[in-house]
Amino acid sequence: MEKTASDGLPLPQRYGAILTIVLGISMAVLDGAIANVALPTIATDLNASPAASIWIVNAYQIAIVISLLTLAFLGDMFGYRRIYKCGLVVFTCTSLICALSHSLEMLTLARVAQGLGGAALMSVNTALIRLIYPQRFLGRGMGINSFIVAVSSAAGPTIAAAILSVASWQWLFLINIPLGIVAFVLAMRYLPPNGARSQASRFDLPSAVMNALTFGLLITALSSFAQGQSLQLVLSEVVAMLVIGFLFVRRQLKLPVPLLPVDLLRIPLFSLSICTSICSFCAQMLAMVSLPFFLQSVMGRSEVETGLLLTPWPLATMVMAPIAGFLIEKVHAGFLGALGLAVMACGLFALALLPSSPQDIDIVWRMMLCGAGFGLFQSPNNHTIVSSAPRNRSGGASGMLGTARLLGQSTGAALVALMFNLFGTHGTHTSLLLAGSLAVIAAIFSGLRVTQPRAVS
Numbered sequence: 001m002e003k004t005a006s007d008g009l010p011l012p013q014r015y016g017a018i019l020t021i022v023l024g025i026s027m028a029v030l031d032g033a034i035a036n037v038a039l040p041t042i043a044t045d046l047n048a049s050p051a052a053s054i055w056i057v058n059a060y061q062i063a064i065v066i067s068l069l070t071l072a073f074l075g076d077m078f079g080y081r082r083i084y085k086c087g088l089v090v091f092t093c094t095s096l097i098c099a100l101s102h103s104l105e106m107l108t109l110a111r112v113a114q115g116l117g118g119a120a121l122m123s124v125n126t127a128l129i130r131l132i133y134p135q136r137f138l139g140r141g142m143g144i145n146s147f148i149v150a151v152s153s154a155a156g157p158t159i160a161a162a163i164l165s166v167a168s169w170q171w172l173f174l175i176n177i178p179l180g181i182v183a184f185v186l187a188m189r190y191l192p193p194n195g196a197r198s199q200a201s202r203f204d205l206p207s208a209v210m211n212a213l214t215f216g217l218l219i220t221a222l223s224s225f226a227q228g229q230s231l232q233l234v235l236s237e238v239v240a241m242l243v244i245g246f247l248f249v250r251r252q253l254k255l256p257v258p259l260l261p262v263d264l265l266r267i268p269l270f271s272l273s274i275c276t277s278i279c280s281f282c283a284q285m286l287a288m289v290s291l292p293f294f295l296q297s298v299m300g301r302s303e304v305e306t307g308l309l310l311t312p313w314p315l316a317t318m319v320m321a322p323i324a325g326f327l328i329e330k331v332h333a334g335f336l337g338a339l340g341l342a343v344m345a346c347g348l349f350a351l352a353l354l355p356s357s358p359q360d361i362d363i364v365w366r367m368m369l370c371g372a373g374f375g376l377f378q379s380p381n382n383h384t385i386v387s388s389a390p391r392n393r394s395g396g397a398s399g400m401l402g403t404a405r406l407l408g409q410s411t412g413a414a415l416v417a418l419m420f421n422l423f424g425t426h427g428t429h430t431s432l433l434l435a436g437s438l439a440v441i442a443a444i445f446s447g448l449r450v451t452q453p454r455a456v457s
Contacts, residue, residue, distance in 0.1 A: 009132050009192055016190030017132045018144065023183040024088060025125050025145065026152045027176055028118035031095075032060055032409060033156025033285075037292045037307050038169040045169070048104040050293060051227060054417040057289060059108045061410035062219045063115025064122065066212040068406065069259050069399050071123035073203050080124040080131070081191040087120025088187060092180030098173035122402055131192040147321055147379075149405075155314040157288065161307015207259040210248035215403075217241035219410045226418035261389075261400060269388040269452040270397070272445050273381055276337055277404040278411075279442035280344075280377060283435040285412025287348060287370065290419070290431035294351075298428060299358070312364050316371030317378075324379040333380035334449030341443035344373030348436035352429055373439075377446070384449070 009017055035042065035056050043053035075083040094114040101107035125145060133141035163171050221237035252258035265271040288310075295306040320340075327336055347369030354362060382401060389397035415434060419427035 013190050014132055016186055020183055020186040020190055021125050021128060022148055023179060024121040025148055027179055028121040029149055029152035030156050033288055034160045034172050036289050037157045037160040037303055038164060038172060039292060040296050042169050046104045051417045051420040054413055055108045056111060058223055058410060058413045059111040060115040061406055063112045064119040065406045065410055066216045067116055067119040068123050068402055069211055070208040071120050072399050073259060075124040075127060077203055080127045081193060083120050083124050085187050087117045088180055088184045091117030092177055095173045095176035099170040151314055151318050157307045157310035158314055161304050165304040207251055210244055211259055214241060214245040214248050222411055222414040226414045228421045264389050267388055269449055272449045273385045274400060274404045276381055276442050276445040278408040279438050280341060281405045281408030282412040283438035285409040286415055286431050286435035289413050289416040290428045294428035309363050312367035313371035316368045317375035320372045320375030321379050324376045328380045328383055332450055333384040334446050336380045337377045337446030338443045340373045340376030341439050341446055344370050345436045345439035347373060348432055348439055352432035
């Protein structure tokens with residue numbers, strides 16, 4: 001039976017379809033953070049330095065950043081369901097390769113391939129939700145998606161602790177195999193086909209190549225600088241990035257439906273929200289990557305203890321995110337974001353100022369402060385990014401939302417490596433101070449939005 005785009009799916013099928021989305025996006029987002037707790041152990045096991053081991057996190061993020069927008073366009077061309085199923089297959093198979101890796105180089109390459117699978121899942125999940133939910137319930141579907149991304153992004157250390165308490169680090173990746181198989185079976189049964197294809201959206205190969213080179217060179221230049229590579233190499237990467245980026249942006253401004261929707265950045269509320277997102281996720285990743293080293297190497301805690309001590313962060317986020325979703329109807333997102341990021345900054349600075357031999361409660365309340373602030377900021381910020389764009393450009397806005405988050409996280413991971421190389425054993429402490437500073441900058445960007453009219457859903 002033919003259905004219009006606004007009809008959505010009938011109830012039994014809708015539940016199966018949203019469960020498929022939840023499983024896929026949870027795996028893709030979690031794998032950006034789940035290895036953080038085990039990084040010290042993986043580095044020792046594979047005979048890698050702490051700074052070099054950051055590539056286990058960074059390779060995954062880079063692969064997603066450079067391919068996310070391209071895969072979203074391929075979803076328009078070949079169908080969101082098909083791209084999603086391909087992403088599940090790639091992600092599940094490469095998870096097995098990650099678990100079987102016996103060197104840092106092999107694990108890094110496997111993480112790149114895994115990132116491409118993760119990008120396929122992330123790039124079309126919002127488009128699929130539009131097909132799954134009736135128009136009148138679309139906000140509910142978007143809310144579930146934002147909640148899953150927010151919690152999965154912060155819950156990696158907790159889930160990693162649970163796995164590491166009973167198994168080796170390889171099981172951080174092996175656990176994806178049964179979950180991936182279940183998600184694929186559900187996708188075959190429940191995911192809806194595409195609606196009518198937009199004739200204006202045509203895949204532009206030069207844009208895809210320039211997109212990958214621009215973002216790839218940006219993150220690579222940051223990582224090269226962080227890893228202490230020669231200044232000449234870093235400068236050459238920066239120059240190449242600037243030249244290709246300039247040509248890329250110029251080309252996007254001429255396209256009717258650009259791959260990178262730079263024209264949306266002319267909307268002040270949208271551009272300020274994107275800047276807020278990049279800075280805040282950079283601060284979050286700085287903390288999430290450096291804290292395991294801080295707690296294990298400096299505080300002498302075990303892997304499992306580390307994961308449990310990080311648990312208050314996602315728990316506080318889970319509690320605060322629905323409250324923030326309710327408040328967005330009554331309070332300006334700029335004010336909510338600024339308040340949340342200020343609270344997060346206080347928590348990060350408090351973590352950096354921990355005494356030399358803290359009690360568990362000293363760590364726990366600081367983690368709760370970070371998580372509560374992060375939860376108060378993220379839901380209103382995501383809502384503002386999507387709703388401040390014209391309705392017919394919401395797909396491009398969603399792509400920018402994901403790209404901003406991943407760009408911030410990739411930059412944060414690279415900055416941790418830089419702190420390790422510059423300050424050695426004090427790198428974890430400096431990373432937390434830098435994270436707090438970035439949260440303050442994000443709060444300022446968010447506060448500037450108060451002068452703009454509120455976005456209307």
